[in-house]
Amino acid sequence: KMSSIPSTMKAVVVDKTGGPEVLRYTEDQPVPKPQDSEVLVKNKYGGINYIDTYFRTGLYPAASWPLIIGQEAVGTVVAAGSSNKYDLKEGDEVVWMKQGSYAEYTAIPAERVIKIPTGLKDEDVLGSYLMGMTVLSLVKEAYEVKKGDTILVHAAAGGVGLLMCQILKDIGATVIGTASTKEKCDRALEHGATHMINYKDKTDWVTEVKKIVPEGVDCVYDSVGKTTWEGSLEAVKRKGSVIYFGNASGPVPPMNISVLAKKNTKIMRATLMQYVVTREELEHYTNLLFGYLKDGKLKVNIHNIYDLKDAQQAHKDLEGRLTSGKLLLKIS
Ligand code: NDP
Numbered sequence: 001k002m003s004s005i006p007s008t009m010k011a012v013v014v015d016k017t018g019g020p021e022v023l024r025y026t027e028d029q030p031v032p033k034p035q036d037s038e039v040l041v042k043n044k045y046g047g048i049n050y051i052d053t054y055f056r057t058g059l060y061p062a063a064s065w066p067l068i069i070g071q072e073a074v075g076t077v078v079a080a081g082s083s084n085k086y087d088l089k090e091g092d093e094v095v096w097m098k099q100g101s102y103a104e105y106t107a108i109p110a111e112r113v114i115k116i117p118t119g120l121k122d123e124d125v126l127g128s129y130l131m132g133m134t135v136l137s138l139v140k141e142a143y144e145v146k147k148g149d150t151i152l153v154h155a156a157a158g159g160v161g162l163l164m165c166q167i168l169k170d171i172g173a174t175v176i177g178t179a180s181t182k183e184k185c186d187r188a189l190e191h192g193a194t195h196m197i198n199y200k201d202k203t204d205w206v207t208e209v210k211k212i213v214p215e216g217v218d219c220v221y222d223s224v225g226k227t228t229w230e231g232s233l234e235a236v237k238r239k240g241s242v243i244y245f246g247n248a249s250g251p252v253p254p255m256n257i258s259v260l261a262k263k264n265t266k267i268m269r270a271t272l273m274q275y276v277v278t279r280e281e282l283e284h285y286t287n288l289l290f291g292y293l294k295d296g297k298l299k300v301n302i303h304n305i306y307d308l309k310d311a312q313q314a315h316k317d318l319e320g321r322l323t324s325g326k327l328l329l330k331i332s
Contacts, residue, residue: 005040005078007031009104010331012311014067017058020315023102025308029068034107036081039088041108043075045305046101047126048314048327049159050223050248055099056315059247070101073331074116074126084110095125097133097276102311104332111279114286120293127300127326128163128293130272133285134245135164137275138221139171140288142268143241147172149218152209152235154228155248156193157184157324162301164221165192170297176209176217178228180321187324191299199228209235216240216263226250233265241266301325 011029014022034040052069054060077092088094088110096113100106116125139145151168155161156177168175169192177193179185185196195212199205209217216237222228223246232242242265244252252269260267276282292298303325306314317323 005031005105010308011068011103012070012308014056014062014069015065017056020056020312020319022056023069023311023315025311029103031105032107034079034081036083037109037111038081038107039077039084039094039110039113040079041073041075041094041096041106041113042078043073043101043104043106043331045074045122045126046070046103046308046329046331047072047130048306048311048318048329049130050246050318052102053315053319054247059251068100068103070103070329071099072097072126072130073101073106074122075106075331077113078105081110086110086113088113088115093122095129097130097282102308102329104308112282114282117290117294120290123302123305123328124293124298124300125290126328127302128289128298129286131160131326132163132167132289132292132298133276134160134272135167136285136288137272138243138245138270139164139167141275142243142245142270143219143266145171145173145219148174150174150176150213152217152220152232153177153193154199154220154222154224154232155179156188156196158223158248159301159303159323159326160223160246161188162191162325163298166298167292168192169194170292176212178205178224184324191301206231206234213237219243221245224248225252229253229255233259233267236263236265238263239265241268243268243270245270303327305330 157179175193178199180200197208219241220232222232225247227249229252303323
């Protein structure tokens with residue numbers, strides 16, 4: 001069957017770090033050859049995540065160059081190595097998470113590949129896969145959210161943000177969100193946020209949080225980083241938690257941990273990848289997410305589906321704060 005697989009493919013390749021213009025579309029990229037323990041997937045849609053911009057700019061160093069970015073895709077298995085332990089066969093519809101999804105074909109270790117259950121739509125699965133598992137790991141493990149907690153969520157109308165609002169509401173938490181426009185604030189409110197603060201208009205958003213909860217919030221989920229990290233420490237209550245997990249405005253700078261003694265604050269820098277290292281962990285969070293989707297408890301918002309060759313535009317829109325929800329790439 002390998003004979004029906006072409007030798008070259010469409011891909012977006014990054015040759016050097018930089019702005020969106022370094023995303024080079026090509027149709028001449030060699031198709032990877034899967035190892036015995038891998039499967040080759042023909043990708044249908046690729047997911048866009050903010051992390052793709054960190055690899056593009058060099059904020060996160062790449063293991064090797066040139067680089068194919070993108071962390072997740074849905075597609076069809078077109079070749080399965082003989083020693084794959086997960087019963088993956090040609091023709092299986094799958095979702096996977098690993099680097100290298102801005103491409104028509106990807107070779108992926110079988111233990112990172114998950115079959116899409118019948119009844120779930122590709123767009124809903126990919127629209128919530130990496131992002132939804134991020135939210136679930138943050139609310140179950142990084143800080144375990146309890147019914148009745150008050151939680152501050154920055155960038156609440158983003159891809160991760162809209163999923164987080166819904167999952168926190170489902171747990172029974174009060175959600176205070178931040179976003180930069182009225183439209184985004186309205187959108188987050190429609191997805192389960194209880195209060196929204198426009199942190200572009202109200203630059204003193206900490207005061208706005210304290211008007212709602214004078215003692216401070218139980219936990220802050222902060223993916224904005226540079227422009228919010230200090231305010232997040234102010235907005236949390238005594239003995240509360242601040243979970244940093246992103247750099248949309250730039251990374252959190254080195255800080256003096258003695259500032260945490262003011263309120264016995266717990267801080268953490270979390271990443272999904274360290275919660276889904278083993279197959280068991282990956283299946284745990286995948287099944288939790290699929291359960292939400294099957295129960296109709298998550299509305300997946302696709303901001304836009306871009307053609308693979310328009311990846312530059314997708315990055316411009318994401319970094320320009322023009323998007324709300326998930327961005328997908330149509331690959332084949
Ligand atoms: P989003 O859709 O949330 O886009 C980022 C949002 O951040 C923007 O829409 C914008 O919302 C806000 N923002 C605030 N300041 C800036 C700025 N200076 N420049 C650009 N955007 C800014 O992206 P994702 O849903 O893909 O990711 C959200 C965050 O979560 C990212 O930081 C990402 O790295 C992180 N993440 C971390 C993971 C992990 O494992 N640690 C996994 C997945 C995501 P507004 O206009 O309302 O301010």
